[in-house]
Each structure stands twice: as C-alpha cells, then as structure tokens.
Amino acid sequence: MNLPLPVDSDQGLMFPQTVGELCDLIGLNWLAAEQLAAEGLLSFEPEWDNELSTSEEAELTFVGKLVVAGCDLSMVKRLVRSLKPPFAYSHQNLYFDWLQGAWRSKPFNEPVEFVAELIEQLLASDDIETLYELKASIDSALAEAGSDEEPQ
Structure with missing residues (x-):
C-alpha cells in the first residue's frame, strides 16, 4: 500500500x-x-x-x-x-x-475519499493505464445499475 x-x-x-x-x-x-x-x-x-x-x-x-x-x-x-x-x-x-x-x-471511512486518494496516487505515479481501467470499471458498474444520470 x-x-x-x-x-x-x-x-x-x-x-x-x-x-x-x-x-x-x-x-x-x-x-x-x-x-x-x-x-x-x-x-x-x-x-x-x-x-x-x-x-x-x-x-x-x-x-x-x-x-x-x-x-x-x-x-x-x-x-x-x-x-x-x-x-x-x-x-x-x-x-x-x-x-x-x-x-x-489509514483506511478511509468514505469510498469517495478512498477513490480520490487512489486517483491522486495514480496521477502522481503517471499510471494512466490504471486510471482508464478504473474509469471503465466505474462506467460498467453505472451501466449495470441502469443509471445514466448523476444524482442530484
């Protein structure tokens, strides 16, 4: 870690x-x-x-x-x-x-905090490939959940 x-x-x-x-x-x-x-x-x-x-x-x-x-x-x-x-x-x-x-x-209490920290670390290490994999996973999960709109 x-x-x-x-x-x-x-x-x-x-x-x-x-x-x-x-x-x-x-x-x-x-x-x-x-x-x-x-x-x-x-x-x-x-x-x-x-x-x-x-x-x-x-x-x-x-x-x-x-x-x-x-x-x-x-x-x-x-x-x-x-x-x-x-x-x-x-x-x-x-x-x-x-x-x-x-x-x-320390573990994060909020998933958004965890993902934000992960993204920051991937950017700092210039790991663009993993960022795209993460984006694809999120897009896939949202499609599976049947949600194309952001919550209000």
Whole structure:
C-alpha cells in the first residue's frame, strides 16, 4: 500500500506559526526540537522566532509528536527510517503498524475519499493505464445499475 504523500511545501499558511508557538502547542520541549534537528530528523534549523512553512510545520508536528508520546531519539530514528525525509507527514493519514514494523495508510471511512486518494496516487505515479481501467470499471458498474444520470 502506498503511503500518503508528504505535505506540499509550496502551499502557504494563512496564519504561520513560529517554532516556539508550535512547540508550545504540541507540548514539545524546545531543547528536544533542537536535538531533533541536530540528529538530522528535521530538514531545517528550528529557531524560536522563525515562522514555519507548511512543510516545516508538518515535519515538526509529525516528528515532535513522536517525542511527546514518549519516544526517545533512537526510537524516533527507527520509526522514521522507512519514510522519505523530510518527514512532513500527517498522523491523520498514516499510522505505525507495530506487528509489521511499518507505516500504513489509514483506511478511509468514505469510498469517495478512498477513490480520490487512489486517483491522486495514480496521477502522481503517471499510471494512466490504471486510471482508464478504473474509469471503465466505474462506467460498467453505472451501466449495470441502469443509471445514466448523476444524482442530484
């Protein structure tokens, strides 16, 4: 199963937070944030008053919450070793499967969310053939259901 893509770094924040504000918000000790950077777990140098980009905020939140949950630096390194840095992922989209020792995408509650994510991943991997197969399957299911019109 493909993991969700990291947060887009080009996307701007309407109300950017500083490193200090985000550390306070997630309960991360400031020295721990500096240590994360020193160990190469952050792609940027956290400075207390610097405003964070979207990806920096996601990265500090993702890795920082592992520390806040009780993981020491060696455990954090083990947990993220299968992910591609920068670690700008969201805990809302994935979880760590302890039995398999790997990160997994969270299942979607809504079929539309699942299909939208699948389409996004197929586009990102330039898998046009599978997109056409998916379209044919959907068209066939709609024809079988006897529905040519979209619901209102």
